Amino acid sequence: MARLTINGKSTDLNVDPNTPLLWALREQAGLTGTKYGCGIAQCGACTVHVDGQAVRSCVLPVSGVEGKQVTTIEGLAAGGVLHKVQQAWLEHDVPQCGYCQAGMIMAVAALLRDKPQPTDADIDTTITNICRCGTFQQVREAIHAAARA
Amino acid sequence: MRTDTPTINRRSFIIGTAAVSGGLALGLRIPLGGEVAHAQDSAPEVTAWVVIRPDDTVVVRIARSEMGQGTLTGLAQMVAEELECDWAKVTTEYPTPGESVKRKRVWGDFSTGGSRGIRTSHDYVRKGGATARTMLIQAAADAWGVPASECKAANSVITHQPSGRTVTYGKVASAAAKLTPPADVVLKDPQDWKLIGKPLKRLDTINKLTGAQVYGADLKLPGMLNATIKDCPVFGGKVKSFETTKVQGMPGVRHVLQVGDSAVAVVADTWWQAKTALDALPVVWDEGPNAMVSSATIAELLQTGLGADQAFVANQNGDVKTAMAGATKQVDAVYAYPFLNHAPMEPMNATARYTAERCEVWTPTQNGEAAFAATMEASGLPADKCEVYKIHIGGGFGRRGAAHDYVTQAVLIAKQIPGTPVKLLWSREEDMTHGRYHPVTQCRLVGAFDASNNLTGLHMRISGQSILSAVRPEALQQGRDPLVFQGLNPSGEFALGYSVPNLLIDHAMRNTHVPPGFWRGVNINQNAIYLECFIDELAHAAGQDALEFRRKLMSKHPKHLAVLNAVAERAGWGTPAPQGVYRGLAQMMSFNSYVAACAEISVIDGNKVKVHRIVGATDPGYAVNPAQIERQIAGSFVYGLSALFMQECTVKDGRIVQENFHTFDSMRIAQMPKVESIIMPSGGFWGGIGEPTICVAAPAVLNAFFNATGRRIRSFPLKHHGIQLV
Numbered sequence: 013m014a015r016l017t018i019n020g021k022s023t024d025l026n027v028d029p030n031t032p033l034l035w036a037l038r039e040q041a042g043l044t045g046t047k048y049g050c051g052i053a054q055c056g057a058c059t060v061h062v063d064g065q066a067v068r069s070c071v072l073p074v075s076g077v078e079g080k081q082v083t084t085i086e087g088l089a090a091g092g093v094l095h096k097v098q099q100a101w102l103e104h105d106v107p108q109c110g111y112c113q114a115g116m117i118m119a120v121a122a123l124l125r126d127k128p129q130p131t132d133a134d135i136d137t138t139i140t141n142i143c144r145c146g147t148f149q150q151v152r153e154a155i156h157a158a159a160r161a
Numbered sequence: 162m163r164t165d166t167p168t169i170n171r172r173s174f175i176i177g178t179a180a181v182s183g184g185l186a187l188g189l190r191i192p193l194g195g196e197v198a199h200a201q202d203s204a205p206e207v208t209a210w211v212v213i214r215p216d217d218t219v220v221v222r223i224a225r226s227e228m229g230q231g232t233l234t235g236l237a238q239m240v241a242e243e244l245e246c247d248w249a250k251v252t253t254e255y256p257t258p259g260e261s262v263k264r265k266r267v268w269g270d271f272s273t274g275g276s277r278g279i280r281t282s283h284d285y286v287r288k289g290g291a292t293a294r295t296m297l298i299q300a301a302a303d304a305w306g307v308p309a310s311e312c313k314a315a316n317s318v319i320t321h322q323p324s325g326r327t328v329t330y331g332k333v334a335s336a337a338a339k340l341t342p343p344a345d346v347v348l349k350d351p352q353d354w355k356l357i358g359k360p361l362k363r364l365d366t367i368n369k370l371t372g373a374q375v376y377g378a379d380l381k382l383p384g385m386l387n388a389t390i391k392d393c394p395v396f397g398g399k400v401k402s403f404e405t406t407k408v409q410g411m412p413g414v415r416h417v418l419q420v421g422d423s424a425v426a427v428v429a430d431t432w433w434q435a436k437t438a439l440d441a442l443p444v445v446w447d448e449g450p451n452a453m454v455s456s457a458t459i460a461e462l463l464q465t466g467l468g469a470d471q472a473f474v475a476n477q478n479g480d481v482k483t484a485m486a487g488a489t490k491q492v493d494a495v496y497a498y499p500f501l502n503h504a505p506m507e508p509m510n511a512t513a514r515y516t517a518e519r520c521e522v523w524t525p526t527q528n529g530e531a532a533f534a535a536t537m538e539a540s541g542l543p544a545d546k547c548e549v550y551k552i553h554i555g556g557g558f559g560r561r562g563a564a565h566d567y568v569t570q571a572v573l574i575a576k577q578i579p580g581t582p583v584k585l586l587w588s589r590e591e592d593m594t595h596g597r598y599h600p601v602t603q604c605r606l607v608g609a610f611d612a613s614n615n616l617t618g619l620h621m622r623i624s625g626q627s628i629l630s631a632v633r634p635e636a637l638q639q640g641r642d643p644l645v646f647q648g649l650n651p652s653g654e655f656a657l658g659y660s661v662p663n664l665l666i667d668h669a670m671r672n673t674h675v676p677p678g679f680w681r682g683v684n685i686n687q688n689a690i691y692l693e694c695f696i697d698e699l700a701h702a703a704g705q706d707a708l709e710f711r712r713k714l715m716s717k718h719p720k721h722l723a724v725l726n727a728v729a730e731r732a733g734w735g736t737p738a739p740q741g742v743y744r745g746l747a748q749m750m751s752f753n754s755y756v757a758a759c760a761e762i763s764v765i766d767g768n769k770v771k772v773h774r775i776v777g778a779t780d781p782g783y784a785v786n787p788a789q790i791e792r793q794i795a796g797s798f799v800y801g802l803s804a805l806f807m808q809e810c811t812v813k814d815g816r817i818v819q820e821n822f823h824t825f826d827s828m829r830i831a832q833m834p835k836v837e838s839i840i841m842p843s844g845g846f847w848g849g850i851g852e853p854t855i856c857v858a859a860p861a862v863l864n865a866f867f868n869a870t871g872r873r874i875r876s877f878p879l880k881h882h883g884i885q886l887v
Contacts (some may be wrong), residue, residue, distance in 0.1 A: 017847075028412060032433065032764075034482055035431065035432065035433035035767070038379075038432075039387075039431040039432060039433060039829070040431075043372065044372070044375070044378075044379035044381075045371070045372015045373070045374075046372070047376075047378070047506070047507070048378065048508070048589075049506050049507075049508075049557070049589065049820075049822075050584075050589045050821050050822050051589055052821055052822070052823035053821060054821060054823050055506065055822055055827075057471055057506055058217065069667070076182050083655045084372065085371065085372035085764050086371065086372040086373075088371075089371060094370070097207065098370040098371065100365060100368060101366075101370050102621030103368060104271060105362050105363055105366060105792075106366075106371040107229075107363075107370070108230065108231070108792060109227030109228055109229030109505070109506065109507075109554060109557075109803060110229065110368075110369030110374055110553075110555070111376060111505075111506040111507045112368075112506045113254075113369050113370065114372050116368075117370065120514050128415075134832060135831075136829075136831030137571065137831070138829060139829075140829050140830075140831075141826045141829070141830075142506070142822060143799070143831065144505055144506050144556050144558070144799075144800065145229045145556060145796045145799075145800075146505060146795060146796030146798065146799025146800055146802075146833075147796065147827075147831035148795075148796045148799065148826070148828070148830040149792075149833060149835070151830060152830060152833070156174055
């Protein structure tokens with residue numbers, strides 16, 4: 013059993029404490045927006061926020077987030093209003109297959125909170141998610157657009 | 162013509178509406194009773210392609226699969242163009258393969274590969290829209306008691322022109338659905354298109370931004386169990402034994418099963434429990450003779466083909482032997498291209514529910530009909546007892562088209578637990594080591610010059626794997642695999658863009674036990690590198706400019722030349738590049754489109770490559786959605802350059818060595834060049850979009866690398882030469 017706060021709600025999950033947060037979110041909390049891509053923190057498809065920091069949830073045991081605030085892609089839009097990153101993604105028609113985009117958006121949302129006006133160099137060092145469709149050109153444009161929003 | 166309510170399956174209806182309305186509780190609304198349900202609102206099907214609801218919503222049926230490439234939006238544009246409907250009211254849904262079988266393949270081919278989604282269905286999907294428009298107008302005219310010729314449709318509204326009366330599509334759709342469709346309809350002249358050719362936004366974006374989009378890996382069915390699988394690491398090997406007792410008491414574990422003769426699966430309450438148990442399960446394999454095979458033995462096998470007497474000929478004119486014998490100068494080079502995994506972000510998966518009466522499969526597939534065939538075969542049930550529901554795909558790139566091994570496995574698992582839906586999801590490691598790999602080839606090229614530095618002969622000998630011999634042997638032509646020669650044929654949709662007086666292009670087939678598959682671009686990837694880098698080598702040997710040298714060989718290939726000229730002009734070929742920046746060119750004809758690229762790179766410390774910019778051009782005949790074409794050009798460059806710089810699947814002891822992205826890396830945003838697209842549709846033919854441009858990025862960068870360093874790299878990936886993409 014683990015108690016954590018997911019998207020603002022205190023949640024008890026009936027799960028082995030060694031289970032990666034990714035799988036606790038997907039299989040116990042029913043939040044499948046966070047994706048499994050590699051399981052070894054290489055691709056970033058599983059990125060969520062833990063106490064505001066972008067983390068790769070596939071290698072983080074759920075025991076490590078007990079009592080912490082977890083935000084997933086499902087919790088990013090507040091009160092039904094898209095987050096400015098989601099809005100920019102919509103306007104720039106960013107996703108192709110879309111599978112990596114939840115992780116990408118969560119990574120970008122954390123970047124913009126830390127650096128509201130990121131340079132291209134900031135983007136290059138911070139956003140290291142894999143996108144096999146190759147949406148990077150639209151991702152970069154949309155990050156700058158979200159920063160201006 | 163059907164006069165009853167449409168028999169579209171509830172499952173596909175829900176997927177279709179979920180894609181636009183957002184957040185329907187997919188898992189809870191899937192009927193498990195097995196019967197085919199009618200659309201919830203019984204909305205009338207005007208034609209097989211067009212359903213119109215009373216609120217004027219237009220549901221366009223899409224037989225091909227959306228996997229990110231934009232075909233769903235493009236195909237909807239095609240139908241909507243002729244339907245004359247309000248684009249804002251358009252949504253889409255996938256018909257199911259089982260429905261297609263029942264209705265005599267009314268939606269045609271479901272296969273989504275070879276960049277064929279639009280180019281091989283444009284005619285009949287547009288007719289589906291035009292037929293519906295004609296019937297809607299007729300229904301309105303009948304209701305008004307006026308001739309249909311006095312009525313016009315635009316933006317989902319029919320107007321009786323003399324009286325000015327109007328009615329919307331939703332109001333007359335039911336009556337229209339009861340009419341006999343016209344025998345033939347006339348399609349619009351392309352110059353009258355209003356939607357085709359417009360850079361419209363995709364129809365399937367919003368749910369991908371909120372986590373609401375359900376991919377195959379996300380599917381949940383009531384009572385569902387989760388499985389993961391380990392197939393023999395050596396292709397062709399078998400399971401010898403496994404110790405169920407070691408894991409059966411682990412949390413959540415329900416079943417430990419052999420699957421076919423080569424795989425073992427654990428079925429548990431959750432996937433993580435299944436994975437944990439499978440990792441702990443001792444399995445003994447009978448690896449068989451393939452365990453002796455390695456990358457080195459495969460390379461040796463391929464080398465025997467480079468000089469072999471026997472080879473299949475694809476393109477021949479003049480007499481290459483005589484040209485070589487009489488040459489003043491010869492240039493000779495050997496290239497090699499490795500195995501590659503598709504590595505889509507979403508690992509292979511399928512959910513199956515089996516009873517003796519019915520087998521249902523939910524899966525992300527590029528070919529619903531092939532998934533259906535795999536379901537029938539694995540279940541042993543006839544077509545009328547099988548159904549496949551296509552789920553949104555987290556990347557395909559060819560892996561989910563020809564081979565449905567993951568569907569077969571899911572059904573074989575479900576068959577051992579009748580009545581219980583089971584979701585099989587592969588680990589990334591399973592995905593990497595059980596792919597259908599980009600085929601491995603080598604190529605020897607010899608060019609002959611006369612005393613005036615004219616290219617008099619070219620022999621291109623490809624040695625290596627044939628995809629068709631493994632995947633579709635019935636498609637071989639007297640043993641010859643025509644797909645090997647993509648981009649090198651004398652004519653057709655993969656035509657060579659050069660005229661050489663004495664030419665021979667042939668293939669010595671050398672197959673291995675590593676299963677090949679269609680990897681985005683297929684054989685055009687290596688053929689473009691072989692041809693376009695060697696053409697650069699020839700230009701260099703002749704002391705001529707790479708563009709001018711090509712132009713002399715391309716006078717009879719104006720469309721090839723037009724795209725090459727376009728990128729050269731945009732990039733400023735022939736004018737000084739910025740300090741430290743070097744350019745490289747490539748062109749090809751690929752999937753019936755003409756494509757070219759000019760890359761601009763700089764090289765730091767001799768081995769760190771920065772690709773600053775790639776200008777890419779395509780002439781696909783018609784450009785249905787330029788915004789999506791731009792994205793496919795840039796995305797294809799990412800896929801192609803990731804392979805060029807970073808990726809190889811090597812073979813050791815008969816198995817694939819690379820198990821995850823740490824050893825099979827992929828480009829990140831920091832490495833992304835600026836991609837400038839030139840979309841120059843010349844009309845009169847239909848070319849592909851998703852794949853064609855992938856092939857020109859690599860040779861353009863390699864040619865620029867030679868111009869920067871004087872080093873000609875002929876085997877890949879570049880990381881093996883100490884070269885990094887930065």
